[in-house]
Amino acid sequence: MVPEVFVEVVEAFKDRFTTSDICECFGIPRSTYYRWKSGLSHEIPELHQLIISICKQLSHRIGHRKVKEILRKDYDVKVNRKTVQKVMQKYEIQCRVKVKRQKYIAGESKIIVPNLLNQDFKADKPNQKWVTDITYLPYGPKMLYLSTIMDLYNNEVIAYKISDTQSVDFVLETLRDACDGRETHDLILHSDQGAQYTSYAFQALAKENGITTSMSRKGNCFDNAVIESFHSSLKSEEFATQLRATITTTIVIEKVVNYMYYYNYIRPFSKLNCHSPVEYRTVAA
Numbered sequence: 128m129v130p131e132v133f134v135e136v137v138e139a140f141k142d143r144f145t146t147s148d149i150c151e152c153f154g155i156p157r158s159t160y161y162r163w164k165s166g167l168s169h170e171i172p173e174l175h176q177l178i179i180s181i182c183k184q185l186s187h188r189i190g191h192r193k194v195k196e197i198l199r200k201d202y203d204v205k206v207n208r209k210t211v212q213k214v215m216q217k218y219e220i221q222c223r224v225k226v227k228r229q230k231y232i233a234g235e236s237k238i239i240v241p242n243l244l245n246q247d248f249k250a251d252k253p254n255q256k257w258v259t260d261i262t263y264l265p266y267g268p269k270m271l272y273l274s275t276i277m278d279l280y281n282n283e284v285i286a287y288k289i290s291d292t293q294s295v296d297f298v299l300e301t302l303r304d305a306c307d308g309r310e311t312h313d314l315i316l317h318s319d320q321g322a323q324y325t326s327y328a329f330q331a332l333a334k335e336n337g338i339t340t341s342m343s344r345k346g347n348c349f350d351n352a353v354i355e356s357f358h359s360s361l362k363s364e365e366f367a368t369q370l371r372a373t374i375t376t377t378i379v380i381e382k383v384v385n386y387m388y389y390y391n392y393i394r395p396f397s398k399l400n401c402h403s404p405v406e407y408r409t410v411a412a
Contacts, residue, residue, distance in 0.1 A: 130163035243341035244317040250280040262358040283404035307375035
């Protein structure tokens with residue numbers, strides 16, 4: 128609030144409202160108002176008037192350095208920039224600072240880690256190597272996304288989430304579900320270099336659970352081939368013959384849930400001696 132303007136406002140409305148009410152409305156203490164009024168009763172120095180005039184003409188869009196240059200160039204007035212700055216601060220006529228873009232936003236890429244998995248998709252025990260990825264589900268009236276975490280020991284899907292956004296919270300919830308009740312120390316979790324996985328939040332949660340993260344080389348889908356293949360199978364087996372016009376969001380979710388159960392508990396795998404993933408884990412235990 129510019130002091131002169133506020134003093135003028137009080138003078139204009141003091142017949143209708145009390146000074147206290149006006150000050151309270153603007154969130155300005157009465158003592159500040161009277162100090163401003165007292166200061167304005169004295170003649171404003173010519174330099175101050177000139178600076179105020181320049182700032183008003185340019186709608187308070189420039190800082191003290193540019194005001195200093197305008198004084199020198201257009202008015203042949205040489206003055207220290209700090210003097211200009213103090214005047215602008217005194218009358219609260221500083222430029223309107225542009226709000227800078229937030230450097231670290233949810234999901235923005237920040238942490239890239241080495242490819243520790245290196246296409247070695249064999250695990251000797253549960254919770255030794257996990258892989259994760261996000262895939263699109265473009266089948267209902269709106270786009271959905273599926274976040275999945277798979278244990279390479281028996282290719283069991285140990286956690287998954289469905290959402291209509293690809294936020295960092297989306298993958299954090301998936302990871303929390305996967306870690307719940309499982310021993311995760313000395314575990315390798317492999318992903319691609321998607322913004323959700325390179326985010327500080329995801330990396331911090333993994334570290335908090337004793338997990339070492341690994342990432343595919345940029346643009347190399349073969350580095351995460353197992354879970355890429357799983358998502359491809361889900362789409363081809365569940366949605367290949369489904370007409371998009373006849374499917375609802377609820378049906379899409381139900382089909383994914385049903386497929387996850389079928390995949391984990393019923394579908395036999397030759398590499399697992401024709402057992403399903405859960406059955407293989409149970410027998411091995």
